[in-house]
Amino acid sequence: xxxxxxxxxxxxxxxxxxxxxxxxxxxxxxxxxxxxxxxxxxxxxxxxxxxxxxxxxxxxxxxxxxxxxxxxxxxxxxxxxxxxxxxxxxxxxxxxxxxxxxxxxxxxxxxxxxxxxxxxxxxxxxxxxxxxxxxxxxxxxxxxxxxxxxxxxxxxxxxxxxxxxxxxxxxxxxxxxxxxxxxxxxxxxxxxxxxxxxxxxxxxxxxxxxxxxxxxxxxxxxxxxxxxxxxxxxxxxxxxxxxxxxxxxxxxxxxxxxxxxxxxxxxxxxxxxxxxxxxxxxx
Numbered sequence: 242x243x244x245x246x247x248x249x250x251x252x253x254x255x256x257x258x259x260x261x262x263x264x265x266x267x268x269x270x271x272x273x274x275x276x277x278x279x280x281x282x283x284x285x286x287x288x289x290x291x292x293x294x295x296x297x298x299x300x301x302x303x304x305x306x307x308x309x310x311x312x313x314x315x316x317x318x319x320x321x322x323x324x325x326x327x328x329x330x331x332x333x334x335x336x337x338x339x340x341x342x343x344x345x346x347x348x349x350x351x352x353x354x355x356x357x358x359x360x361x362x363x364x365x366x367x368x369x370x371x372x373x374x375x376x377x378x379x380x381x382x383x384x385x386x387x388x389x390x391x392x393x394x395x396x397x398x399x400x401x402x403x404x405x406x407x408x409x410x411x412x413x414x415x416x417x418x419x420x421x422x423x424x425x426x427x428x429x430x431x432x433x434x435x436x437x438x439x440x441x442x443x444x445x446x447x448x449x450x451x452x453x454x455x456x457x458x459x460x461x462x463x464x465x466x467x468x469x470x471x472x473x474x475x476x477x478x479x480x481x482x483x484x485x486x487x488x489x490x491x492x493x494x495x496x497x498x499x500x501x502x503x504x505x506x507x508x509x510x511x512x513x514x515x516x517x518x519x520x521x522x523x524x
Contacts, residue, residue: 254294254295255295255319255320255424255427255428256295256297256317256318256319256320257295257296257297257318257319257320257321257322257424258297258298258299258312258316258318258320258321258322259274259296259297259298259299259322259324259420259424260298260299260301260306260309260312260321260322260323260324260325261298261299261300261301261306261324261325262300262301262303262304262305262306262308262309262325263301263302263303263304264304264305264306264325264326264407265326265404265407265408266324266325266326266327266399266400266406266407266408266412266413267306267324267325267326269400269407269408269409269410269412269413270324270325270400270413270416270417270420271291271298271300271324272413273410273413273414273416273417273418274291274293274298274417274420274421275291276414276417277293277417277418277421278293278421279291279292279293279296279298280292280293282297285299285316286315287301287302288300288301288316293421294421294425295424295425296420296421296424296425297318299316305325306323306325306389306397307349307350307387307388307389308350308389309323309389309391310350310351310388310389310390311389311390311391312389312391313391313392313393318393319393319394320360320363320393320394320395320396320424321391321393321394321395321396322395322396322397322398322420322424323395323396323397323398324398324399324416324420325397325398325399325400326399326400326401326407327383327399327400327401327402328401328402328403329401329402331402332402332403332405332406333379333401333402334378334379334401334402334403334405334406334412335378335379335380335381335401335402335406336371336375336378336379336380336381336398336399336400336401336412336415336416337380337381337382337383337398337399337401337442338364338367338368338371338382338383338396338397338398338399339382339383339384339385339386339396339397339399339460340357340359340364340385340395340396340397340458340459340460341357341359341385341386341387341388341389341391341395341397342355342356342357342385342386342459342476342477342480343355343356343386343387343388344356344385344386344461344465344468344469344473345465345468347388348387349386349387349388350387350388350389350390351387351388351389351390352388352390354468354472354473355390355476356385356459356473356476356477356480357388357390357391357392357395357480358391358392358393358394358395358480358481358482359385359394359395359396359458359459359480359481359482360394360396360428360458360482361431361433361456361457361458361481361482361483361485362428362429362430362431362456362482362483363394363396363423363424363428364396364456364457364458365429365431365450365456365457366423366426366428366429367396367398367419367423368380368382368447368450369450369451370419370422370423371415371419372451374415374418374419375415378411378412378415381442381447382442382443382446382447382450382460383441383442383443383460384439384440384441384442384443384460384461384462384465385459385460385461385477386441394482398416398419398420400412400413400416431454431455431456431483432454432455432456432486433455433456433457433458433481433482433483433484433485433486434449434455434456434457434458434481434485434486434487434488434489434519435457435458435459435460435461435477435478435481435485435488435489436449436457436459436460436461436488436489436490436491436516437460437461437466437469437488437489437490437491437495437502438461438462438463438466438490438491438492438493438494438495438496438498438502439460439462439463439491439494440462440463440494441462441464443460443462443491445489445491445494445516445517446460448516448517448520449489449516449519449520452520452521453519453520453521455489455519457481457489458477458478458480458481458482458485459477459480459481459485461473461474461477462494463491463494463495463496463498466495466496466498466501466502467498467501469498469501469502469505470505471505471508471509474505474506474509474511475509478511486512487511487512487513487514488506488511488512488513488514489513489514489515489516489519490502490513490514490515490516491516492515492516492517
């Protein structure tokens with residue numbers, strides 16, 4: 242087994258690695274983390290490092306975080322947070338976050354047909370705190386997509402969607418504050434599920450976070466449902482932490498795959514319900 246390049250001393254805190262590349266959004270977030278209290282420490286295995294409480298920021302010379310394959314074999318952490326850019330043709334101003342994995346081909350890092358670990362608690366916590374901090378900026382959630390290959394719980398938190406936003410100090414400061422607020426806390430207790438259907442920007446997940454006790458580990462959007470099979474579905478359930486108890490269906494967003502999805506769930510004996518039936522149901 243490859244020796245970790247950096248290993249923390251044992252403690253009872255969640256060790257969180259914040260990964261930063263050379264992209265302008267990454268640097269924007271990094272600068273605000275430093276302004277808010279991160280202190281530079283010694284360089285480790287080519288990474289500049291900065292720490293604050295239980296968080297360690299690692300700055301890589303890689304152009305993009307997608308290049309950081311198997312970073313968990315070099316750095317020991319309980320959770321990896323990639324703070325970087327979100328890019329879209331619309332260049333719509335937004336802040337977003339999402340879990341990682343490939344439902345089919347691996348076109349942007351990771352392995353094909355591989356769904357990675359996701360913390361349902363921290364995804365929900367991060368989204369809800371973002372909403373509190375940025376009432377005048379669009380906050381959205383994305384379906385599970387792209388790599389890199391990391392075998393520890395991972396979350397991408399992003400500034401979108403063009404150069405103006407990537408360099409905007411307001412966007413960088415909000416993400417920095419959210420990172421420091423959320424990942425220094427213990428994860429909340431959640432009932433976890435996965436979501437099938439809907440768009441890449443998934444309103445069903447947002448409603449589950451906002452209007453129910455449920456959280457979500459992974460999302461397979463409508464345009465990927467044709468590739469969904471027993472293996473990738475099982476990975477999504479098992480690699481949700483805590484393990485997903487059920488599947489929430491964005492029923493209108495299943496499209497032509499509706500019957501296929503229901504047959505698959507019935508065959509695997511996996512409980513499911515329409516996502517809208519879970520909204521506003523808090524214990």
